[in-house]
Amino acid sequence: MARIGVFICHCGENIGATVDCTKVAETCGKIPGVVHSVDYKYMCSDPGQNMIKDAIREKKLNGVVVAACSPRMHEPTFRRAAAEAGLNPFLCEMANLREHCSWVHEKGDTTTDKAIDLVRILVEKVKRNKPLLPIKVPVTKTALVLGGGIAGIQASLDIANAGHKVILVEREPSIGGHMSQLSETFPTLDCSQCILTPRMVEVAQHPNITLYTYSELESLEGFIGNFKVKIRKKSRSLDEKLCTGCGLCTTKCPNKRIPNEFDAGLGMRPAIYVPFPQAVPNKPVIDKVNCTYYTKGKCKLCEKICPRNAIRYDQPDEIVEAEVGGIVIATGFDVLNSDFFPEYGYGKYKDVVNGFQFERLASASGPTLGEMKRPSDGKTPETVVFIACAGSRDPAKGIEYCSKICCMYTAKHAMLYRHKVHHGKAYVFYMDIRAGGKMYEEFVRRAIEEDGVNYVRGRVSRIYEKNGKLIVMGADTLLGAQPVEIEADMVVLATAGVANDGAEELAQKLHVSYDAYKFFTEAHPKLRPVETNTAGIFLAGACQAPKDIPESVAQASGAASKVAGLFSQDELTREPLIAVVNRTAPPQYSTCVGCFLCQTSCPYQAIEKEEIRTKDGKLIKTVAKVNPGLCQGCGTCVALCRSKSIDIEGYTHNQVYAEVMALLNRSEDNVNI
Amino acid sequence: MKELREKARDLLKNKDVQVVIGYGDGTGGKPRAIFIRDPKNADRLIFNVKCEQNLAVYLMKHEVKKLGRPAIIATIPVVRSIIQLAAENQIAEGGVVILAVTPDGKLSEIKTLKDAETFVASNPPYTRPEDIEKLEQIEKMTVEERWTYWLDELSRCFKCYACRSGCPMCYCERCTIECNQPQWVSPASHHLGNVEWHIIRAMHIAGRCVNCGECARACPLDIPINLLTLKVSEDIRKNFGLTAGMSATLEYALSTFKTDDKEEFIR
Amino acid sequence: MSTFEPKIVAFVCNWCTYAGADLTGTSRIKYAPNVRIIRFPCTGRIDFMLLLKAFAEGADGIIVSGCHPNDCHYTSGNFHARRRWMVFRSLLDFMGIDTRRLQFSWVSAAEGARWAQLVNTTVNNIRELGPFEEYRQLRGAGIE
């Protein structure tokens, strides 16, 4: 038996001035099931809330309708009040008399009548409300971080230091990512390795962090707080426990002429190798494609030389399974393959290099040990041309967006070059200089004014080799597009930053969305920048868009704090307004016939198959089941289900049907509502 | 026909199937569905042009399911119904032996869904020209004319639900019609109830109907209700390029989408 | 029929159009009082039977509105709804039901003015069309 209380709020003049609240209260008092109906100046005020609480207690109300402002404003307030008076908060509903009535209509009977209708709708709804308990989902307090670049490292350390377990997965043999390749970093020009390697070591030694290098995510199941992951540990062809990282094997490997990925192809490495001296872990890996043993079936020199007998040619990949509660994606970015500006001759001319290659040339740990020597003949380049926007902001050839970091690193490159070759000439061709950021503009000015880098505003149309020089043909748009021709010894292309390869596959494994450029998309471009649309999965660093180091680190810490927040409770509570597949008495068990046409309608893959079996395990029928952890309560499946076997709490068939009926079904007044 | 009977006999003899669903002589020269369980009775099977009932409906009935693994005499629409039912997880791979008969009387035994798909692919969907004609005729009418036309037609409906029982796609254990909490459709067969029922039916069959026309044949009052489902199927084919009963892994038109689905009425 | 004031029922999603209507309020934009809003989590939740019921129970016109494509709070509820309405609307038209009484729209949380305008135009259109008697009177009709 319904005992509904109706509370009409004047909201001062806001409602009272246009709606006859007293009349509304009187009329609604007559609605069957309403046992208490009053109006008051400010329902959200303490006295107002107390009115509600008292009425709930004294009149033993089992439903409350507060007719005031928008529920998007005060629903939480009044539901809390109801709860404090011992009424299940979900038995309290709001009628929107302010935004949807008094503020948008003139004073008068029709407006008051509308107000009455709006209350009536909610009264009929609340009669059919059920007490609901918030859903509690257990949380596995272990985080999975994908990608061991600076973003992944930062996120892992922050989460680990917050006292939670972290599993860090890195595709390459060592963590460190692109940052470990950089020479110096803008705008301070401090050495990248010097600030990064301590963090790498910290990760390796942190008791809360389990590190899987040379590994990739195999599969992901489950939902926020309760993910199940499989990780593929690719075979290093060596027993990591035995290996001490002495490096003897790498010195003895006969095949030493393999382009070194870490040096962006400028240096060479053996088939069994450690990517770089400060690698974490400092254990070699055999590159099976180039290893003589794997290709020709003989050699085994490394095995013979290894003092610990750690080499294992037949070592298989290993699949590690783990349960995690939250996931941070930090898989980083890549640079656009430049061979698609044939006119720049990248790949054709040795001395046309991309940003990463220049970083290696400038780096003390690089193939030239930091001395400025050009790849072709090792001579010191007297003139170097830097080309910004080599692919970025170029719909015709490259990509439409701005890669953001190039302006800064190009300025840095030019500066580094001038610092190393004092008499050398540096030219930068640019479209615009985008140096937004703390100390950034100042940095670029320094390059121009103190280090005498020549900035030419214009694009380069062609580069060609002519008796040992690279002829760079461009235009200076600030001098009326006057043609510029520069005889350079080396050209550096600031190639566009793009999504890492495999980003798409990963996104599909994780059920997170990605944009046209394969960058992962955040849940909201402004207000939820580190979350994805999939609850419990967060973003950090350049896998979401090109970012510089400070930004990546900031976002990583942001993602980490989201994870820490998620882990701060043993169970996470969610609004219980979710879909449910009905269960009925045997022999039916459920009116669901298991057609599973609803499955594809769910944006969250929340609809699963459930087998109903007899005690002795005989299958009776297979029906749909909504996973309460995944369901976000959109109700698309509810409207789709033919047999009405799915319903959604808070917007049940009974409730919405009653709302429609309450509103109309009064054939006596077809005229003048 | 001889071939058909032998096939049925063998299947039953070798215990490949426990029952053969087919056509037999009915009253007034009209064929009716028969269920052969004893090889001796295989000769009671017949097949002729009059045999157009969609037998797939029986695959969904508990009474038939009880009998064991069935073989079914299937015209093209029946094969498509079976494929659609498989797409809706109602028929398992190998759950039924299909004795498909093409319009030119060619018999072929289909054991797997893959083969069934190839069969329908090579025997494309067919809609009776008279239905198409009628459809276009109605589309040409003015809204008012259509309204009076359908009211007149549907006024004869007395909610016997023969259309539902005849349709292989209406296998829900509880039809919306039987929901009374809330009462979505009033059970009385007044105009409103009739209109609502037939809209619901068309919407629930949408994207799943193979246009076998059984609903209309089943209707004791000859209401051309198959036109409603035909119209919906046509819309879905035109708008989303989807046809039911062609693939056992078919995407269901109303639970999938394209971000660029074209419509011109949402403003 | 000079005094005829149409009854409009609006089925809207909570995240875009409901919030949009809130904005209309906070911006104090006036519109016709004939409309009654019923709130849904998402357009994907709106059952076509509800629209029929609304007509049967006396609605002269119906507004169905949610998030613009690609803006759905649940990423794709509105896309599913769009397909459903494409089929449903065409079926009604085929059965001779005047689909001008059924106004579908996308109104975002930022489009307060658009909401007011949508309601006003719909109210005017329906006022032109007059009360939806032909459907309403089906109730109880046809029983001999």
Add this chain to the structure above:
Amino acid sequence: MKELLVPCAACYSRLCVTAAELKENPELRKKIAGVIEMELECSTKILNIIEFLDRWVLNSEEMKIRAPFNHKVACYYGCLLVRPPKILNFDRAEDPMTMDKLMSRIGAEPIDWAFKTECCGAGFSVSRTDLVAKLSGKILEDAEDRGAEAVIVACPMCHSNLDMRRAQINKQAGRKFSLPAIYITQAVGSALGIPDKKLGMKRHFVPVKLSMTKKKNAPAKAAVPAAQTAEKQMEA
């Protein structure tokens, strides 16, 4: 008429652009149709000389390479054969390769050089011959410096500039460029065994001295019938 062969790069570019314009602008199409008093379909496929040779000459059965054109050549496409890329999409705008491939097929050795698509100054070939000399000079310079024996052109305008204006070019460049400019059909024809005379090799301002060197290591007698068909094909 389904296909139109346009041996001049400038005309080719213009025609393609016009066709594209008309295709997407029905208004304009109506207007033009009115002016020329005939219907416009714009369905005609426009072929440049390279596409034509590739499709009709070197892929046809009876076309046998009888005297490989074994010379180092600089394939000069000129500025108009590949521009505007959006409309023509005939080859990579900045580094086209079709002519290079075609040349290797007739036995030549295309060099890798930088002026493939630079402008020869054709636009000024009458008004500002000094500019023509300057621009064409750069082209010849790079070609010769990289060891090309001849520049192969696919545009009569480029041809005339690089050949006819050679004296002025040499004057301006202050050096004597000896490498001839050869129109692509001449090179192909020669490879197919058509005698130089027929190919007009003798009528250049810059004498074509290639033939002698070549005929040595080429088969003694050229198969005449094939040659004839070849001519037919090209006149077609």
